[in-house]
Amino acid sequence: MSAAPAAPLLDVADLHVWIEGSHILQGVSFTVADHGVTSLLGRNGVGKTTTVKAVLGLVPRTGRTVFAGRDITADPTHAIASLGIGYVPEDRGVFAGLTVAENLRLAERRGQTPRYELVHDLFPELAKRAAQPAGTLSGGQQQMLAIGRVLLNENRLLIVDEPTKGLAPRVVAEVADAVARVAEEVPVLLVEQNLALVRRVAGQAVVVDAGRVVHTGAVLDLLDDAERTRELLGVSRTSAPATHPQGGTA
Numbered sequence: 001m002s003a004a005p006a007a008p009l010l011d012v013a014d015l016h017v018w019i020e021g022s023h024i025l026q027g028v029s030f031t032v033a034d035h036g037v038t039s040l041l042g043r044n045g046v047g048k049t050t051t052v053k054a055v056l057g058l059v060p061r062t063g064r065t066v067f068a069g070r071d072i073t074a075d076p077t078h079a080i081a082s083l084g085i086g087y088v089p090e091d092r093g094v095f096a097g098l099t100v101a102e103n104l105r106l107a108e109r110r111g112q113t114p115r116y117e118l119v120h121d122l123f124p125e126l127a128k129r130a131a132q133p134a135g136t137l138s139g140g141q142q143q144m145l146a147i148g149r150v151l152l153n154e155n156r157l158l159i160v161d162e163p164t165k166g167l168a169p170r171v172v173a174e175v176a177d178a179v180a181r182v183a184e185e186v187p188v189l190l191v192e193q194n195l196a197l198v199r200r201v202a203g204q205a206v207v208v209d210a211g212r213v214v215h216t217g218a219v220l221d222l223l224d225d226a227e228r229t230r231e232l233l234g235v236s237r238t239s240a241p242a243t244h245p246q247g248g249t250a
């Protein structure tokens, strides 16, 4: 007899969000496994960011969200974060006028030993550039800093929203490397439109369309089916996995 499947780390059921009278999420349901990368996919404006904000309590929502066996549906954002969900928002949220070291220090949580060794091991550039104002970092380096901040604490899940948005292709490859390495430490829910990156780093796909989940399954099963990929995501070219090129950062 085979063992029962492991309970999901995050279980989202029938999530609804209304913003300014618009029914943005119309019953979103999906699960996130307790390992690897689960990708949240979909065309522009379908509700991906709203979904992660609803999970984090950043927008009013109804439905049921269970994290690590605990119902967090009615919890405020700070309580959800303190359970061990780290969030890297789309705009990265780094403080441009503060140095890299100051940005990291601000992320330290009381009562926890900050994991600088892990962060500097994964992103040596952050150690080298500790005294540099974050606003003068490249887009890719700022993304590493944003991810480094949530890795500093013992999170059980990282939610990373479009980390490659607006980045040059060679920097995208660096961010892909970073996400892959991070996922060895902690499970990741990744919102991403770059399907080559998704193919490379993610195991599971959750596809949102018009405020609903329209597909879940293995990433490769979806992306190897060009017709289905086009139907769900409006694109079909997903090969050419990102690889880390030689050379420095942009």
Ligand SMILES: Nc1ncnc2c1ncn2[C@@H]1O[C@H](COP(=O)(O)OP(=O)(O)OP(=O)(O)O)[C@@H](O)[C@H]1O
Binding pocket: 019, 020, 024, 042, 043, 044, 045, 046, 047, 048, 049, 050, 051
């Ligand atoms: N604060 C807001 N006020 C009004 N409409 C909003 C607000 N936030 C989101 N929306 C609308 O909700 C819908 C879903 O937005 P959301 O940002 O969740 O989509 P997305 O899938 O993350 O898109 P993208 O890939 O472009 O980031 C969009 O139509 C958007 O215009």
